[in-house]
Amino acid sequence: MTFRTALSGTALSAALAALVAGSLATGALAQSGPLVIYTSTPSDQMDQLVARFNESYPDIEIEYFRSGTTEVMNRLEAEFAAGNPMADVLLIADTVVMEGLKAEGRLLAFPEADTTDTDPTLHDSEGHYFSTKLITTGFAYNTDNVSEPASSWSDLLDPAIAGRLTMASPLYSGAAMIHVGTVANTEGFGWDYFETLAEHGAIAGRGNGGVLSAVANGEADYGIIIDYMPLNAAAEGSPIAFVFPDEGVTAVTEPVAILSSATNVEAAQAFVNWQLSEEGQRFHVEQGYLPLRDGIDRPETFPDVEIEIIQADPALLLEQSEEIKQRFADLFGG
Template sequence: MKKIFVSLSVIIILLFSCISSITAETITLYTSVPQNIIDNIKKDFESRNPDINLEIYRSGTNKVLAKLTAEKDAGNIKADVIWVADFSVYENLKEDNLLRPYQAPEAKYLPKEYYDSEGYYYGARLINMVLGYNTRFLRGNNIPDSWFDLLDPRFKNKVGSSSPDRSGAFFVTTGAFATTPGLGWEYFEKFAKQNPASDSNTGIAKKIATGELLMGFVLDYKIRKMKQKGSPIDFVWPKEGAVMVPSPIGIISTTDNFEASKRFVNYSISREGQHEFAQNG
């Protein structure tokens, strides 16, 4: 009798597991958020929402948009939610009727300039473009404190950055520089004469840490992670100002999973979601 009871218990557990698996709704996220960070976000979100499976396509902003555009042209968009690092992308998507508005309850805690008043997108993550440098080779008075230090002839061939066609964050940075008095597009014309290395934001940070480069445009969270692991790298907030890059999230208008998508968007800007970001960079 005891064996029968145990067997029935196992069957019931397996049955409920199967039912849970069958009823779980799947939403697909297209994002440029780094893989290790978004994997942890997925894990935390699914633990809080066991009835939703979050599938992820992760690549650079331009590749994400290229995939979305190709699917749009084919009439088969697979994404439910998009999360990349550029507000202008969302204005374009909104204009093309590719976003579905949602008034997220958690938005009341966000500064108004970080989300669309009609609910088409929300700044769910804030990253900063800062001036990174190698702490082994640049010390004391040689530590940079200005974006113009990247233009110093002494550092020719020893500086670097990503590029607007590779990084949404650097696209925002380029626009910010181009429209800022005292910097302008002329800054990048001078920067080009330094023969700067071009790589991903992660690649530039690694090159600085190894000493291949001495300084460059780098995202703050990448440097913090490397510094914590003992790499000889740090960053400064340039006296002209760093570039803040809010990374928005929005729901694709063609989604068949609107309710589940709303829950993920709301989670991303909630206290719990933001805490998870703070833990992971």
């Protein structure tokens, strides 16, 4: 279809210039204003992330609520029920939760997100959520208390080790939810693995921060924990070391998503793209995370070892999520 205009060449040029200027002004305005993020990222790291992001987007004013994934979702579900969700963006450890929200129509698709140099299988195929980093779960030990450390998941079943072992709970931590569900669905482990740990005296707290503290302080000899916390602590001189078990590690990718009820969609899209950008990925490495983007080296805190991932289907874990939490609570308390 052809459009005709009665404007003269000069008038048309002026009109086009005004249109471009208006578009630029709209774009600048769109990447400004308040942006509310609900996250399970530790507060100190979130503060650093906001500060770095604001170097590129100084006019976006971020406010965030931070807690464990379960408490974040409890708050968000209460807001859904009240018809007043406050968050624009969700940044949590748990793809299982993201799958559930997608199925409920709670996430806004962003198929235009810039996923350059990242594995497309790490993101939702329809663009409802995007992985931002790789966080594995293995185990740590106190180097003052342990002279000959375990090297495998099966080693942890030894009563002498299990009786001095702590772990995060899937009732609080998204990464723990993925870990427990994955192990419970892996041949050679299953729920028998956790039943044996419980029988031999292993305990569960809440989040990974509590596990780090218990092991670093010597209250526990071993802790099942996400990788970057003990690796960062060891680099700062804490008596703790992290083990990538022989059988492999479970993993989460801390996905980011825009809620379908978001009030500042343009700023939310800018935040998602920054997470996936080279700048954002290099920042994640500075914080001690494994990057997703090709061509970016892993953190110096990580040993030069091959990392094997034990995988499970997020849809299956979503289907089993309540059962996983209940069975774990029956074994270790709620």
